[in-house]
Amino acid sequence: MNAITSASDERLVRVPLGERAYDILIGPGLIVRAGKEIAARLMGRRAAIITDENVAPLYLDALFASLHEAGIQPSKLVLPAGEKTKSFEHLMAVCDAVLTARVERNDAVIALGGGVIGDLAGFAAGIVRRGVRFVQVPTSLLSQVDSSVGGKTGINTHHGKNLVGVFHQPDLVLADTDVLNTLSEREFRAGYAEVAKYGLIDKPDFFAWLEANWKEVFSGGAARIEAIAASCQAKSDVVVADERENGPRALLNLGHTFGHALEAATAYDSRRLVHGEGVSIGMVLAHEFSSRLNLASPDDAKRVEAHLKMVGLPTRMGDIPGELPPVEVLMDAIAQDKKVKSGKLTFILTRGIGQSFVADDVPTSEVLSFLREKHPQ
Amino acid sequence: MNAITSASDERLVRVPLGERAYDILIGPGLIVRAGKEIAARLMGRRAAIITDENVAPLYLDALFASLHEAGIQPSKLVLPAGEKTKSFEHLMAVCDAVLTARVERNDAVIALGGGVIGDLAGFAAGIVRRGVRFVQVPTSLLSQVDSSVGGKTGINTHHGKNLVGVFHQPDLVLADTDVLNTLSEREFRAGYAEVAKYGLIDKPDFFAWLEANWKEVFSGGAARIEAIAASCQAKSDVVVADERENGPRALLNLGHTFGHALEAATAYDSRRLVHGEGVSIGMVLAHEFSSRLNLASPDDAKRVEAHLKMVGLPTRMGDIPGELPPVEVLMDAIAQDKKVKSGKLTFILTRGIGQSFVADDVPTSEVLSFLREKHPQ
Ligand SMILES: NC(=O)c1ccc[n+]([C@@H]2O[C@H](COP(=O)([O-])OP(=O)(O)OC[C@H]3O[C@@H](n4cnc5c(N)ncnc54)[C@H](O)[C@@H]3O)[C@@H](O)[C@H]2O)c1
Ligand SMILES: NC(=O)c1ccc[n+]([C@@H]2O[C@H](COP(=O)([O-])OP(=O)(O)OC[C@H]3O[C@@H](n4cnc5c(N)ncnc54)[C@H](O)[C@@H]3O)[C@@H](O)[C@H]2O)c1
Ligand SMILES: [Zn+2]
Ligand SMILES: [Zn+2]
Numbered sequence: 001m002n003a004i005t006s007a008s009d010e011r012l013v014r015v016p017l018g019e020r021a022y023d024i025l026i027g028p029g030l031i032v033r034a035g036k037e038i039a040a041r042l043m044g045r046r047a048a049i050i051t052d053e054n055v056a057p058l059y060l061d062a063l064f065a066s067l068h069e070a071g072i073q074p075s076k077l078v079l080p081a082g083e084k085t086k087s088f089e090h091l092m093a094v095c096d097a098v099l100t101a102r103v104e105r106n107d108a109v110i111a112l113g114g115g116v117i118g119d120l121a122g123f124a125a126g127i128v129r130r131g132v133r134f135v136q137v138p139t140s141l142l143s144q145v146d147s148s149v150g151g152k153t154g155i156n157t158h159h160g161k162n163l164v165g166v167f168h169q170p171d172l173v174l175a176d177t178d179v180l181n182t183l184s185e186r187e188f189r190a191g192y193a194e195v196a197k198y199g200l201i202d203k204p205d206f207f208a209w210l211e212a213n214w215k216e217v218f219s220g221g222a223a224r225i226e227a228i229a230a231s232c233q234a235k236s237d238v239v240v241a242d243e244r245e246n247g248p249r250a251l252l253n254l255g256h257t258f259g260h261a262l263e264a265a266t267a268y269d270s271r272r273l274v275h276g277e278g279v280s281i282g283m284v285l286a287h288e289f290s291s292r293l294n295l296a297s298p299d300d301a302k303r304v305e306a307h308l309k310m311v312g313l314p315t316r317m318g319d320i321p322g323e324l325p326p327v328e329v330l331m332d333a334i335a336q337d338k339k340v341k342s343g344k345l346t347f348i349l350t351r352g353i354g355q356s357f358v359a360d361d362v363p364t365s366e367v368l369s370f371l372r373e374k375h376p377q
Numbered sequence: 378m379n380a381i382t383s384a385s386d387e388r389l390v391r392v393p394l395g396e397r398a399y400d401i402l403i404g405p406g407l408i409v410r411a412g413k414e415i416a417a418r419l420m421g422r423r424a425a426i427i428t429d430e431n432v433a434p435l436y437l438d439a440l441f442a443s444l445h446e447a448g449i450q451p452s453k454l455v456l457p458a459g460e461k462t463k464s465f466e467h468l469m470a471v472c473d474a475v476l477t478a479r480v481e482r483n484d485a486v487i488a489l490g491g492g493v494i495g496d497l498a499g500f501a502a503g504i505v506r507r508g509v510r511f512v513q514v515p516t517s518l519l520s521q522v523d524s525s526v527g528g529k530t531g532i533n534t535h536h537g538k539n540l541v542g543v544f545h546q547p548d549l550v551l552a553d554t555d556v557l558n559t560l561s562e563r564e565f566r567a568g569y570a571e572v573a574k575y576g577l578i579d580k581p582d583f584f585a586w587l588e589a590n591w592k593e594v595f596s597g598g599a600a601r602i603e604a605i606a607a608s609c610q611a612k613s614d615v616v617v618a619d620e621r622e623n624g625p626r627a628l629l630n631l632g633h634t635f636g637h638a639l640e641a642a643t644a645y646d647s648r649r650l651v652h653g654e655g656v657s658i659g660m661v662l663a664h665e666f667s668s669r670l671n672l673a674s675p676d677d678a679k680r681v682e683a684h685l686k687m688v689g690l691p692t693r694m695g696d697i698p699g700e701l702p703p704v705e706v707l708m709d710a711i712a713q714d715k716k717v718k719s720g721k722l723t724f725i726l727t728r729g730i731g732q733s734f735v736a737d738d739v740p741t742s743e744v745l746s747f748l749r750e751k752h753p754q
Contacts, residue, residue: 088472092465099536127504130531130542130621154507159476164504166543244507 009222011229015149015236017243020169024149024232026225030176031062034110034137035070041172042133044107047074048098050121051112052081055139058182063112063137074110075101079117083268086120086155088164094124098132108133108171114140114187115147115275119165122153126168136173140183141191142276144175145198145231150239160336161260161268167244175232177225188218189312190276193255193283195227196308198234200283201251204354206230211307218311247358254348254356255283261333262317265325273320280313281320286356289370290349300352318376327371334367386599388606392526392613394620397546401526401609403602407553408439411487411514412447418549419510421484424451425475427498428489429458432516435559440489440514451487452478456494460645463497463532465541471501475509485510485548491517491564492524492652496542499530503545513550517560518568519653521552522575522608527616537713538637538645544621552609554602565595566689567653570632570660572604573685575611577660578628581731583607588684595688624735631725631733632660638710639694642702649698650691657690658697663733666747667726677729695753704748711744 010027025037038047047067051060056078067074077097079085098109109132111121118136125134136148154165180188195217199207216223235252242249259275259282266272287301305315317324324330334345343364350356387404402414415424424444428437433455444451454474456462475486486509488498495513502511515525531542557565572594576584593600612629619626636652636659643649664678682692694701701707711722720741727733 088465088469095465095534095541096536099534099540127541127543129540130529130544152507157472157476159473163476163506164472165507166504167507 009225011225013229013232013236015169016240017169020151022169022171022173024173024175024236026144026175026177026229026232028176028178028225030174031059031137031179032066034063034135034174035066035068035072037174038067038108038110038135038172039070039072042106042108042135044104044133045072046101046103046107047072047110047135048101048103048108049074049076049110049112050079050094050097050117050124051076052079052085052114052117054081055113055117059112059139059179063110079120081113081116082270083116083156085116086162088155088157090120091124091155094121095128098124098128103128103132105129105132108135110135110137111148112137112139113143114138115143118143118147119153119162120155122151122168122170123155123165126153126166131168134168134170136170138173138175139179141180141188141228142194143191144177144180144228145191146194146235148173148175149232149235151243152245173232175228177220177228180224181220185312187274187276190274190280192217192311193276193280193308193313195231197252197254197279197283198231199354200287200304200350201234201254201356202354203230203234204352206234207307207353214307214311250346250358251348251356254350255279255281255286257334257345257347258282258285261330262320262324264333265330266320266322272322273314277314277320280308281315281317284308284315285374286348287350288374289347289367290351292370293349293366296350296352296355300350303353316376317374324375324377326377327368327375330371330375331364331368335364386602388602390606390609390613392546393617394546397528399546399548399550401550401552401613403521403552403554403606403609405553405555407551408436408514408556409443411440411512411551412443412445412449414551415444415485415487415512415549416447416449419483419485419512421481421510422449423478423480423484424449424487424512425478425480425485426451426453426487426489427456427471427474427494427501428453429456429462429491429494431458432490432494436489436516436556440487456497458490458493459647460493460533462493463539465532465534467497468501468532471498472505475501475505480505480509482506482509485512487512487514488525489514489516490520491515492520495520495524496530496539497532499528499545499547500532500542503530503543508545511545511547513547515550515552516556518557518565518605519571520568521554521557521605522568523571523612525550525552526609526612528620529622538640550609552605554597554605557601558597562689564651564653567651567657569594569688570653570657570685570690572608574629574631574656574660575608576731577664577681577727578611578631578733579731580607580611581729583611584684584730591684591688627723627735628725628733631727632656632658632663634711634722634724635659635662638707639697639701641710642707643697643699654691654697657685658692658694661685661692662751663725664727665751666724666744667728669747670726670743673727673729673732677727680730693753694751701752701754703754704745704752707748707752708741708745712741
């Protein structure tokens with residue numbers, strides 16, 4: 001396990017959702033303090049930890065010991081790592097483990113891992129006894145800045161991603177920034193795409209700050225904590241404005257329509273493309289498409305691409321190893337992701353850096369000819 | 378199919394749950410009108426009907442045709458009848474059917490059947506796309522007066538009944554009183570136990586009315602509609618006071634602590650005992666136990682027993698065919714159902730007909746010696 005530094009630079013973001021309000025703590029050494037933080041906030045004295053086989057050898061013992069010391073009786077379940085774990089089969093296994101641990105309404109399910117573990121364990125926490133307490137201990141950058149905040153949980157089915165789930169807000173999020181040191185460079189970068197996304201949605205100053213400080217974010221320390229806290233704050237603002245995703249929350253999908261289509265086109269094969277990489281390419285495409293529709297200047301698209309390229313993210317469809325299916329197949333995936341209404345698509349477009357908006361009248365034909373131009377083959 | 382009478386004596390109960398408010402329509406001929414009633418209230422034009430193999434041959438065609446006529450595109454899934462259908466396996470099948478039918482957020486899942494189908498389909502409606510619209514068309518008396526109202530949904534696991542589920546309020550409940558004519562006499566009686574329960578909780582006048590009018594309730598017509606509407610109103614009142622079952626909603630469990638223990642003791646074998654029969658015996662025991670604790674007069678217990686016996690319900694443990702396990706095993710089941718805190722149990726007790734209350738300090742030892750006295754063997 002990595003050295004754990006003292007809790008000096010810690011940040012707190014509060015998600016003000018009325019009786020579902022909760023704290024996000026961001027900083028070093030939080031896993032070691034997890035038991036204390038949880039015991040201070042939750043009434044129950046039992047907890048079921050759900051984690052994956054990559055994270056378990058690194059951090060499970062520390063979390064377990066911390067809970068134990070705080071007088072909480074922990075149990076554990078270690079699942080295979082990877083997107084395939086977000087299945088009905090594993091959901092059953094998690095529910096079973098939570099019930100076997102005799103977790104009651106005031107006790108907690110704890111997700112220790114990336115977005116996969118968070119989405120799955122959160123779903124189980126939302127349905128066992130029609131809802132028990134839930135604590136997120138996100139360990140990937142993506143989960144610290146995005147998936148652990150906002151209460152969307154779920155699993156995949158053969159019909160598609162995240163099609164079955166519930167809204168179940170966590171009671172506490174503990175984002176230990178030390179654990180990111182063991183994350184692969186590639187996964188860190190993928191999470192960084194979502195950090196940049198918040199700037200591109202509606203925070204041009206944050207994007208400019210990232211352009212200046214990205215190296216420090218990658219190397220750790222104060223800028224990393226700052227970037228994560230700013231991202232959690234941005235996500236929290238959107239979630240509070242629209243908890244159940246009926247409107248403005250859609251902006252969080254900037255870059256995701258193209259991104260999801262590319263993920264589907266590569267059969268969710270993480271060797272070829274992981275989610276954040278798809279989002280990176282998708283955000284560049286969204287800016288280029290906006291400029292093609294004369295909504296934004298081509299310079300903005302260039303600036304976005306330059307930054308994402310600088311940090312090492314893919315920015316073009318041609319950057320994806322292997323062959324891509326033809327444009328028509330990508331278009332089908334887009335049409336499935338978004339509901340097409342008489343030839344029109346809903347899309348997140350932009351008027352420039354930090355000026356994105358929801359457009360619900362994008363002609364399918366425009367998307368198609370744009371994709372033809374961008375397709376590498 | 379039974380003759381369907383005209384919609385003359387219809388009753389409407391509104392459940393005033395803010396933005397989750399909904400109507401319960403009670404009366405004859407509602408299945409034939411279902412399409413119209415649904416189309417008037419929901420935006421979507423797709424519906425997935427979930428039903429069981431007993432109900433399907435009787436009412437599925439009529440419902441299907443009614444939806445079709447109203448411009449709603451229906452799909453159907455017919456499941457085995459019985460409590461075992463409330464499983465993870467069938468939940469997956471329902472989610473799959475709902476997704477295959479391309480039901481979106483504003484479209485509906487329709488439960489056509491008793492409480493088993495309602496609980497299962499409601500759960501699926503609560504989790505597919507993190508919640509789609511849900512319509513209950515309850516066909517058993519129990520589901521018309523109890524399970525279709527209030528939004529509790531769920532499935533069973535090997536850890537126990539209803540341990541996994543969500544709160545998901547329906548958008549409409551259509552209780553067609555004609556369909557009760559094909560329900561077996563025994564199932565009708567079992568549902569009647571829950572009707573009587575509302576009187577015993579806090580409506581002494583309603584209990585007296587049932588004593589006078591039960592024959593008409595059984596034979597159909599105005600008194601039946603009246604009894605169902607009064608029951609739905611009573612359940613609605615409790616649900617509105619405590620949607621997520623943190624307090625007063627516990628009163629709905631009058632008779633259920635003993636009842637659940639007896640259901641467990643007979644391994645949920647419906648040939649020996651169905652839920653409402655367990656509740657009937659349980660309500661008599663709750664009144665006798667209250668009298669033994671000098672809370673209520675023994676005459677009240679006698680009056681409750683006399684009425685339930687009159688309608689043909691079992692009222693004594695000895696009425697259950699086959700042998701019962703020893704008192705200690707029943708006691709274990711009670712302790713598992715309720716949380717035991719240092720030798721004390723939470724129980725619904727009563728000070729007389731219609732004067733029930735939640736007692737959270739019932740000594741285990743008192744329950745044990747009471748059960749010893751009542752145990753038939
Ligand atoms: N709920 C939401 O709002 C939301 C938002 C965005 C994404 N998501 C979901 O999140 C998932 C993606 O999340 P992810 O990128 O974290 O994937 P992930 O959970 O698969 O984690 C990525 C990889 O990193 C490993 N890992 C995690 N933390 C580590 C650490 N500290 N050290 C070493 N290895 C570590 C994991 O074992 C895994 O192999 C997707 O399923 C996506 O649908 C959900
Ligand atoms: N969600 C709640 O708040 C709540 C409340 C009480 C009970 N329940 C649940 O309800 C279930 C029991 O409900 P139930 O008693 O309706 O059981 P059920 O759904 O099994 O129905 C009883 C039997 O009657 C048959 N049937 C139903 N309608 C018929 C009709 N019109 N004609 C002929 N046959 C018909 C069914 O096929 C079944 O065989 C249990 O699982 C219980 O946990 C839930
Ligand atoms: Zn994303
Ligand atoms: Zn009941």
